[in-house]
Amino acid sequence: MLIALNKPYGVLCQFTDPEGRRTLAEFVRQKDVYAAGRLDHDSEGLLLLTDDGRLAHQLTDPRHKQAKTYLAQVDGEIDEAALQALRRGVQLNDGPTLPAEAVRTAEPDWLWPRDPPVRFRKSIPTSWLSLTLREGRNRQVRRMTAAVGFPTLRLIRVRIGEYALDGLAPGETRHLPSL
Template identity: 80%
Template sequence: MLIALNKPYGVLCQFSGDGSRPTLAGYVREKDVYPAGRLDHDSEGLLLLTDDGRLAHRLTDPRHKQPKTYLVQVDGAMTDEALIALRRGVALNDGPTLPTGAEHAVEPDWLWPRDPPVRFRKAIPTSWLTVTLREGRNRQVRRMTAAVGFPTLRLIRVRIGDWALDGLPPGQTRRLL
């Protein structure tokens, strides 16, 4: 079984917790499934869950290089130079990243409002971009955009390999396999 969840902002990628934050248990009704990968509590979007250990390994092991695509809102007007740096890979404190796909984007018309909203500063613009990774380090997209001078404000995973959000509303699941 493979299930897609559009993980809302603030939800922990685990089924149990101390009650201070919502967990997957509040959104996933299927039993005996586990996340194939993670999204930080302050990230949103596509999370795949499965009851098949081999499938989970294939989805998460870097040797299988499943591309993961994110829609990213950053603080400031993203420059072409910064995008080129992201594409080449940037130096992080745990070593250089692999080259990535990074492109300017527009805020999509299908995007749901975030709760709480992203901070708004009248004098400082924001930019949207898409970033596609083939590795998955801790908070990697956020660290990469900060390294090129554009801190991430909102991060939404929209695709993992062949699977995409495809209109799945936040907090909802869809059976894929």
């Protein structure tokens, strides 16, 4: 079984929390599934859940280099030099990243409002980029954009391999065909 969830902002990628924070249990009623990978509580978008350990391994193990695509709203007007650096790979404190696909893009017209909203500062513009990675380090997109001088304000995963968010609203799930 494979389930796609559009994980809302502020939700933990686990089913219980001793501190009473929002978890996947609020959105996924199916028993005996677990997240194939993670999204930080302050990130949004596509999360895959499965009851199949082999499939989870195939989706998450870095050796399979499963492409993951994110939309990132960054602080400032991202420039070509920063995009080129992301495409080459950047040096992080845990070593260099693999090259990424990085393209500046317009804010998506299908995007839902975030609660709470991203901070607004009249004197500092923001811009959007699409970033595709083939590795999955902790908070990698945020660390990469910060390393090139454009901190991430909002992060939405829109694709994992062949699976896409495809119109799921925040908190909605959809059953998918397995690989």
